């Protein structure tokens with residue numbers, strides 16, 4: 001049986017970093033479910049599909065050719081129809097579009113199947129918004145990360161500046177807050193902690209501290 005650890009939370013809560021490191025440490029597979037929503041929005045834009053066209057979006061979600069891989073240099077890469085789209089994925093515009101189409105039931109149903117296919121081998125760390133509530137409700141360990149909006153906006157800002165994107169911290173804080181609101185208030189699979197999730201506020205924690213805390217939880221649950 002594949003052991004499953006879910007890490008959910010709003011953007012900038014640190015879930016991506018901790019999930020990747022955790023998967024590496026435990027030699028588990030890693031699912032970045034947000035990347036699937038992001039890659040779908042890029043595929044839709046490239047095909048000039050209207051973002052309100054749910055039927056077309058769910059068709060693309062089912063058939064698009066997406067490969068997650070780790071390069072020889074150890075970088076995590078995402079290929080769409082064979083093309084490396086990793087750097088286009090992380091922009092705030094792509095995130096906003098992803099959050100818009102993520103509200104459609106048809107899109108979520110199409111991506112659900114793809115996400116469950118990641119549960120193979122010894123273990124999986126799945127990062128997203130509804131990993132513990134909808135995609136892997138029987139997960140062995142569920143973590144829900146939060147952080148203050150100021151801290152989350154600061155982290156996203158640092159990440160985007162490092163990638164060469166020119167955004168003001170204030171505008172970004174507003175965008176992140178608007179995206180959270182949409183993710184938490186949508187009718188289908190809203191962002192919410194699973195009842196049996198362990199919640200961790202990472203506002204005053206370093207990535208290393210978050211990883212150590214989560215690792216001690218995996219030891220406690222004998223998942224390593």
Ligand code: C5P
Nearest residue numbers: 011033034035037098099102128129130
């Ligand atoms: O985590 P990330 O910022 O890459 O996610 C982008 C968007 O994709 C989120 O704002 C959310 O709307 C959507 N998403 C989702 N369910 C997931 C992962 C991401 O709805 N499991």
